[in-house]
Amino acid sequence: MPKNCNFIEKLREVGLRPTKQRIKMCEVLYNREKTFHFTINDLVKMISEKMNEKISLATVYNTVHAFEKKGYLKEISIDSHKSYFDTNTSAHHHFFDEDTHELIDCDESDIDKINIRKNITGKKINSVEVLVRVASDNQTQK
Amino acid sequence: MPKNCNFIEKLREVGLRPTKQRIKMCEVLYNREKTFHFTINDLVKMISEKMNEKISLATVYNTVHAFEKKGYLKEISIDSHKSYFDTNTSAHHHFFDEDTHELIDCDESDIDKINIRKNITGKKINSVEVLVRVASDNQTQK
DNA sequence: TCAATAGTTTAGAATTATTATAATGTAGAT
DNA sequence: ATCTACATTATAATAATTCTAAACTATTGA
Numbered sequence A, B: 001m002p003k004n005c006n007f008i009e010k011l012r013e014v015g016l017r018p019t020k021q022r023i024k025m026c027e028v029l030y031n032r033e034k035t036f037h038f039t040i041n042d043l044v045k046m047i048s049e050k051m052n053e054k055i056s057l058a059t060v061y062n063t064v065h066a067f068e069k070k071g072y073l074k075e076i077s078i079d080s081h082k083s084y085f086d087t088n089t090s091a092h093h094h095f096f097d098e099d100t101h102e103l104i105d106c107d108e109s110d111i112d113k114i115n116i117r118k119n120i121t122g123k124k125i126n127s128v129e130v131l132v133r134v135a136s137d138n139q140t141q142k
Numbered sequence C: 001t002c003a004a005t006a007g008t009t010t011a012g013a014a015t016t017a018t019t020a021t022a023a024t025g026t027a028g029a030t
Numbered sequence D: 001a002t003c004t005a006c007a008t009t010a011t012a013a014t015a016a017t018t019c020t021a022a023a024c025t026a027t028t029g030a
Helices: A007-013 A020-030 A040-050 A057-069 B007-013 B020-030 B040-050 B057-069
Strands: A037-039 A074-079 A082-086 A094-097 A102-105 A123-136 B037-039 B074-079 B082-086 B094-097 B102-105 B123-136
Touching (some): A020 A057, B020 B040, B037 B040, B074 B123
Antiparallel strands (some): A074 A082, A094 A102, B074 B082, B094 B102
16 A cells, blocks of 8 residues: 555545544554564554554454455465564565564565476466575574 | 384484374375375374374374474465475475465476575575465456 | 383363454445 | 445454373383
């Protein structure tokens, strides 16, 4: 979702009603300089802090999934225990810091274009994602 | 874990006691021609079918994680809802069929070596994994 | 060979993440 | 202003995984 703050319009454009909760969530997610990564839990905390009213956990789930479906968010799979979401919806790859559990975006120059030679009959490629797991140089990792 | 069936020895080598359950699990996982992918649920079913005795779900979890830690299994992250494991522990990439939820191994010739240009200070690269999501050519995908 | 002990298995409870439910509330159209 | 369809909410339900504590078993070494 673009920087420009007319979230009401943006929501309407994709057929989502601009409710108070959705607008608030847009502000939390998109009123910032850089894109970022979060879990549902992170987001609930951020919203609680920014808002004086409560927001239901179910609403956060619903809204995150609605935004994902509309292309405003992208889910990133790191491990089975946590869903990370990314406000950067362009095709890009990630580093995952196994010490801090931090996700870091790669930009185009970090990783050469991936060339897929295999072809699966009747199937088209939806996405190609690279995950680079990193960890502290001086410790054993799982 | 190599094809060779002396699982008792193999388990001992890495400091896992060769219990009845672990040996049975080795047989189910490694007494086969090809490596394969499974979820914990799949595995419980497979073991139940092969064994006449019951095995506790907790044991399956424990054992899978013990095997993973010892390098006999690798976890593959596809989405947040399911943990897939792979008996092929060598470095390789995957296709994921979003229609059938099937994981398919890539071999070396399918994807060129990934060249990582970015360097994160004080961190070393533990792994580089590519996931190629594919789906039927004639249907919209999320 | 036979305890001692340290690691393992087990059923079931607990926890965590997520989704479903059904009642209430609200945005947008008339 | 009213109606209707969609949203939100608290709570319950579900699902995946981990924890617990008691019973069991492989190994050690007397």
